Amino acid sequence: MMKILVVDDEESIRLLYKEELEEDGFVVEVAKDGLEALKQVPLFRPDLITLDIKMPGLNGIDTLKRIREMERQIPIVMCSAYGEYKQDLTTWASDAYVVKAADLTELKNTIRRLLRLL
Amino acid sequence: MSAHPDGYDLLKATIELSTSSLPIETKLERMLQSITDGFQSDRSLHLRPEAILKEGFLYRVAERRKPLWVDEETPFQEERVLAEERDLLCSSFACIPLSDETSFQGIFYIGFSKGRKFSSGEVDLLLLLTKEIGAAIRNDQLHGAAEDHEKSMRQLSMLMELNRALLTTVNFERIVHMTLTAITIGDGLGFNRAMLFLVNDKDRVLEGTMAVGPNNAEEAGEIWSALSQRKGNPSELIAKIESSTENHSVLNSMVKGIQIPLEHAQCILSRTVLEGRTFNIGVPHDEEEWLQTRCERGCHIGSEVGCYVSEHLSRDPKIYAFATIPLWGKGKVIGVILVDNFYNRNPITEEDIRYLAMFSNQAGLAIENAMLYRNLEEVHQELKEAQTFLVHQEKMAALGELSTSIAHEIRNPLVSIGGFARRLDRALPADASEKRYAQTIVKEVGRLEKILSQILTYTHEDAMALKELDLREVVEESLSMISESLRNGGIQLSKEFSEKVPGVKGDYYQLKQAFFNLISNAYESMNGKGNLSIRIHPLLKNGSSFVRVEVEDTGAGIDPESLHHIFNPFYTTKDNRLGLGLPIIHKIVTSHQGQIEVNNHPGKGVTFLLTLPAQEEKQR
Incomplete structure (x- = not known):
């Protein structure tokens, strides 16, 4: 069973992602900000992380850097309401960038592609 | 006595000549001739003022303004005669100045080779005749001056x-x-x-x-x-x-x-x-x-x-x-x-x-003033345009900032609302009446998300990622985004793509967005019924190579009054539209150095023609 860590400061988003991804057969854990995510990574050892960018405390971009210091291999999908960082971030340290949408098809396809489930 | 002239006839002839419309030279010539004939003299002359030389005897006549009579009884007594004047001396002659109070028109001369005596009647007659000659000359001079004067006045x-x-x-x-x-x-x-x-x-x-x-x-x-x-x-x-x-x-x-x-x-x-x-x-x-x-x-x-x-x-x-x-x-x-x-x-x-x-x-x-004024007007016009442009830019910048923050704030709740509505939709049995409510929420959230992304596309100067693209593939991609709606309705889609289409250097996502907007506009304008034709072909213009994409619909066309507004942001004729569809296309096409033209046939449909510069052929 593949494990996914969802990092987002909005509770409703966390809930939505968790339920949707669990329905698709993933084991899902959530974190409400960057610091919590950093604690979860070594404990939960996810196969993939979805990371929001704008969060209080440690934001998504700093969190991405810190996770990469610990874990080089875990695929990370940046999930944001902002579309304009897309160009910069996909070439940098994350593996994908998805602009948040109510239709989760794109996110799910990206996750499956990164986990080689397609 | 035959030597005595008929004073009346002579005077009459002179006055007639003087008042005639003949040119002054002719007048003078004829008057002198009739006097010569009347007096049976050898000759009579008009000596012009400029012909009278200083020091001579004529000069003294002119100066004294008194006639000089030389005949058998009154011999010539002047001591100084110039060489030029000798010719005038003869046995009898008269020199009568032509003058009035203010002007001098020369001297009348009459000469006789035979010695004779001037009678007092002849003297009076000659004085009268010379007065007439003087008057004729003066009139002519005045007339000439008046004419010159009139001419320069007129000019x-x-x-x-x-x-x-x-x-x-x-x-x-x-x-x-x-x-x-x-x-x-x-x-x-x-x-x-x-x-x-x-x-x-x-x-x-x-x-x-x-x-x-x-x-x-x-x-x-x-x-x-x-x-x-x-x-x-x-x-x-x-x-x-x-x-x-x-x-x-x-x-x-x-x-x-x-x-x-x-x-x-x-x-x-x-x-x-x-x-x-x-x-x-x-x-x-x-x-x-x-x-x-x-x-x-x-x-x-x-x-x-x-x-x-x-x-x-x-x-x-x-x-x-x-x-x-x-x-x-x-x-x-x-x-x-x-x-x-x-x-x-x-x-x-x-x-x-x-x-x-x-x-x-x-x-x-x-002319210089007009040129300066014209330059001023041109500069003024340019300034006005620059100002309008700046205001527009400022508006867009403000809108951009605003929309970025709104996007974040609104997108997250929209994701939750739409996401859970989808879950609800899936969870509800097919016959449940609430299913329709959930679907409505899903649809409306989709619309809101579309508006958000349109605002962001229009207001953000995304860096373009240029790649060589085959526009046929990009258009196919855009079509696939809407193909479901096309299949469901009564719309006939016809594609005419040339076999050889040169590549275009462009941003895949932007162009896909532009074609998508264009196709979905066409689709919406036909209200579910009609023909949608998409043509792609290479085009040569002024020696340069282009690719043209034509999207033609059989919808209502564009109201001619709105035609020049359609590329203005937020201009829309539909209440539920944001009016950013065409401005986005326009922005994307122009940032690709392309052109967009509209062939509008109100009531029959409209064709949008996009022309993009082709990638230069690689020299092999």
């Missing part, structure tokens, strides 16, 4: 009228047209043709600006006969110029095409500007005078220089008079006026040039 008043007319407008074209017309109309300066060349300081060339004059001799004849019938006062003629400023003559369009490098020192027009002086080139009298000076352009006008203009203006440039005069602005020559008498071949006099100079000095200032 001065015309200059004044023209100056006044020039002051009434700052319209450049009109001022130039008025100036040139004033130079050519009969009551004005009366030249056959007038042409204006203005200095273009930036490029250092003289540019043909306007020409006024008949196109050919027949036209000239018609104009002149019309003018002689309608001798109006100049201000009326000027008023006519003001109302019709169009000038479509062949001459005008010919002159407008002329450009002469200012440094072309062989050209008389450049010289007029560079030396700031007038050239009056007369008609040469015989072939010897036609100097065969040719300028580089190969024209010669029988004058000291070769002239570029004559090459354009006449088939036989050698035989007409012309003059060039510099047009002065404030302290510098701003152009040159060329005048000629091409049709009637009249010589150009120094007086003509003087009036032309007087007039063109005024006209020069008016």
Whole structure:
């Protein structure tokens, strides 16, 4: 069973992602900000992380850097309401960038592609 | 006695001659002849004031204003006689000054080789006759002066009228047209043709600006006969110029095409500007005078220089008079006026040039002012456009900032609302009435998300990621985003893609968005029924290669009144639309150096034509 860590400061988003991804057969854990995510990574050892960018405390971009210091291999999908960082971030340290949408098809396809489930 | 003249007849004949309309020379000649005949004298003469030399005896007659009678009883007693005067001395003669209180018209002389005596009746008669001669000369002089006076009055008043007319407008074209017309109309300066060349300081060339004059001799004849019938006062003629400023003559369009490098020192027009002086080139009298000076352009006008203009203006440039005069602005020559008498071949006099100079000095200032005003208007217009552009940019920047923050704040809740509505939709059994509610939420959230992304696309200058693209693939991709709706409705889709389409350098996502907007607009305009045609083909324009994409629908078309608004952001005719669809397309196409055109047929449909520059073929 593949494990996914969802990092987002909005509770409703966390809930939505968790339920949707669990329905698709993933084991899902959530974190409400960057610091919590950093604690979860070594404990939960996810196969993939979805990371929001704008969060209080440690934001998504700093969190991405810190996770990469610990874990080089875990695929990370940046999930944001902002579309304009897309160009910069996909070439940098994350593996994908998805602009948040109510239709989760794109996110799910990206996750499956990164986990080689397609 | 036969030697005595019939005083009555002689006086009558002299008065008749004096009051006749004959030219003064003829009058004088005939009056003298009749006196010679009447008195049976050897000769009678009129000695003009300028012919009377100082020191001689005639001079003393003139000075004393008293007649001199020499006959058998009164011998000649003057001691000083000039050699030129000896001829006049004979046995009997009389010298009678022609004068009144203020003027002197010379001396009347009558001479007899035979000795005789002047009777008192003859003296009286001769005095009367000379009075008449003097009066005739004075009248003629006065008349001449009055005519000269009248002529210069007329010309001065015309200059004044023209100056006044020039002051009434700052319209450049009109001022130039008025100036040139004033130079050519009969009551004005009366030249056959007038042409204006203005200095273009930036490029250092003289540019043909306007020409006024008949196109050919027949036209000239018609104009002149019309003018002689309608001798109006100049201000009326000027008023006519003001109302019709169009000038479509062949001459005008010919002159407008002329450009002469200012440094072309062989050209008389450049010289007029560079030396700031007038050239009056007369008609040469015989072939010897036609100097065969040719300028580089190969024209010669029988004058000291070769002239570029004559090459354009006449088939036989050698035989007409012309003059060039510099047009002065404030302290510098701003152009040159060329005048000629091409049709009637009249010589150009120094007086003509003087009036032309007087007039063109005024006209020069008016033309310079009009040019300055025109520049001012242009700059003003540019400023206005720049301001509008800036305001627009500012609005867009503000909108951009606002929308970025809104996007984040609104997108997250929308994701939750839409996401859970989807879950709800899936969870509800197919027959549940609530299913429709959930679906409505899903649909409306989708619309809100679309609006958000449209605002972001329009307001954000995303860096373009340029790649070589096959537009056929991009269009197919855009079509796939909407294909579900197309399949469901009654819309026929036809695709005509050329087999060979050159690549286009562009941003895949942006172009996909542009075609998507275009196709979905077309789709929506047809209300579920109609034909959607998409054509892609290569296009050659001005030697460059392009790719054209045409999207044609059979919808309602665009209301002609809205047509020029359709690319303005937030302009929409539909209540539920944001009006960013076409502006986004426009923005994307122009940032790809492309063009978008609209063929609109209200009620029948509309075709959008996108033209994008093709990637240059790689040299192999």
